[in-house]
Amino acid sequence: MNSDTSTSIPSAVTHFELHGGRGPFNAGFFRLMGPYLEASLRKHKRRVFAGLPREVVEIGSGVGANLRYLPAGSTLVAVEPNRYMHARLEAAARRDGVRLDLRERMAEQTGLPDNSVDAVISSLVLCSVQDPAVVLSEIRRILRPGGTFRFVEHVVAESGTPTRAAQRMFRRPWAWTFEGCSCERDLERYVRAAGFGSVIIDHYRVHTPFLPFNTHIAGIARV
Numbered sequence: 001m002n003s004d005t006s007t008s009i010p011s012a013v014t015h016f017e018l019h020g021g022r023g024p025f026n027a028g029f030f031r032l033m034g035p036y037l038e039a040s041l042r043k044h045k046r047r048v049f050a051g052l053p054r055e056v057v058e059i060g061s062g063v064g065a066n067l068r069y070l071p072a073g074s075t076l077v078a079v080e081p082n083r084y085m086h087a088r089l090e091a092a093a094r095r096d097g098v099r100l101d102l103r104e105r106m107a108e109q110t111g112l113p114d115n116s117v118d119a120v121i122s123s124l125v126l127c128s129v130q131d132p133a134v135v136l137s138e139i140r141r142i143l144r145p146g147g148t149f150r151f152v153e154h155v156v157a158e159s160g161t162p163t164r165a166a167q168r169m170f171r172r173p174w175a176w177t178f179e180g181c182s183c184e185r186d187l188e189r190y191v192r193a194a195g196f197g198s199v200i201i202d203h204y205r206v207h208t209p210f211l212p213f214n215t216h217i218a219g220i221a222r223v
Contacts, residue, residue, distance in 0.1 A: 024084050025177075026082070026084070026085075026178065026179055027062075027063060027082070027084040027085050027088060031063050031088055034063065034065055036208075037065065037124075038065060040206040040207075040208065041123065041152055041206070041216075044152050044202070044204065044216070044218040045066065045069060045123065045152055045218075046069070047218065048150040048151065048152060048218050048219060048220055049066065049069035049121060049150055052069060052070060052071065052074075052119055052121070052150075053071075053074075053118045053119050054071055054073070054074040054075065055074065055075045055077070055117065055118070055119075056070060056074065056075070056076055056077070056117075056119045056120070056121055057076075057077040057079065057110070057112065057117050057119070057120045057121070057142065058076055058077070058078055058079065058120070058121045058122065059079045059107035059110075059120065059121075059122045059125055059129075059135065059139070060079070060080060060107060060122060060123075060124075060125030060128070060129075061076065061078035061079070061080045061085070061089055061102075062080065062082075062085050062089065062124075062125075063085050063088035063089055063092060064088065064089045064091075064092030064093060064096070065123065066121060066123055067092050067093060067096040067098050068096060069121075070096070070098050072096075072097050072098075073097060073098075073099075074098055074099070075098070075099040075100075075101060076093065076098050076099070076100055076101065077101045077103065077112070077117070078100060078101065078102045078103065079103050079105050079106075079107055079110050080102065080103070080104065081104055081105060081106050081107075082179070083104055086102060086104075089102065090102065106129070106130070107125070107129050107135045107138065108129065108130065108131060108134045108135050108138055109138065110138055110142060112142045113142070114141055114142065115141075115142070115143070115144045115145070116142055116144065117142050117143060117144065117147060118143070118144055118146075118147045118148070119143075119147060119148050119149075119150065120139045120142070120143060120147075120148075120149045120150070121149075121150045121151070122149075122150075122151045122152075122153065123151065123152040123153070124152070124153060124154060125153070126151065126153050126185070126187050126190070127153060127154060127155075127181045127182050127183065127185055127187070128178065128179060128180045128181040128182070129180075130180070132185065132187060132190045133190060133193070133194070136149075136190060136191060136194035137194065137195075139194075140194060140195060140196065140223060143223045144223070145223055146222065146223060147222070147223050148220050148221065148222050148223075149191075149196070149220070149221040149222075149223075150219075150220050151191070151217075151218065151219060151220075151221075152216070152217075152218045153187050153216065153217055153218075154183065154213050154214075154215060154216050155185060155186065155187045155188060155215050155216060155217050156183070156184045156185055156186050156187075156215070157214070157215040158215075162211070163211055163212070163214050163215055166211040166212050167183040167184050167211075167212040168184070170183070170212050171183060171184055171212075174212055183212035183213065187217065188201055188217050191219070191221055194221070196221040196222060196223060197222050197223055198221070198222045199219060199220075199221045199222075200219050200220050200221075201217050201218070201219035202217065202218050202219060203215075203216070203217055204216050204217075204218070
């Protein structure tokens with residue numbers, strides 16, 4: 001897949017800031033916690049990632065947690081700005097027999113051509129992008145008619161619940177530790193407002209010691 005000119009992004013969305021402490025920490029954290037997170041999210045990923053085509057774009061590929069859901073011999077265009085993740089992602093792609101097209105770019109501007117891909121996936125990513133609305137607009141731009149955006153994300157809890165109180169309490173240290181991740185984003189609202197032709201979303205909870213992380217959605221949005 002070749003790069004092409006893409007729509008410009010707002011000036012507020014500038015660049016990914018590599019941090020010499022948080023970057024390596026997060027790469028190690030998600031490598032270490034990968035099996036635990038996978039056990040919590042597996043059934044939802046299996047459902048929304050079922051039947052992926054042989055070429056997929058993933059925003060925020062991290063250390064390669066979703067490579068196992070790609071068909072053998074397929075290609076992953078990985079949009080991952082945190083270069084501290086890259087070595088583990090490349091090793092995982094070699095292990096799983098996936099051809100990796102790794103792009104050190106932000107999801108707000110993938111550089112991919114209009115109407116060029118059939119599927120975009122994300123998991124635990126829209127919480128940390130600078131502007132979810134711009135990212136979703138970019139996803140719609142690069143998807144072909146009939147293409148799908150498949151996602152598994154954690155979201156803001158309902159007002160008045162203990163989880164919502166924890167999200168409010170820990171929002172600043174959480175965002176600092178996890179490189180801008182917000183545990184208070186209403187990502188369902190963002191996806192439904194993004195202009196997709198159809199959107200199917202399921203709500204669920206995972207039960208972890210990380211209370212702000214417990215409320216989730218999984219779904220498929222079609223152009």
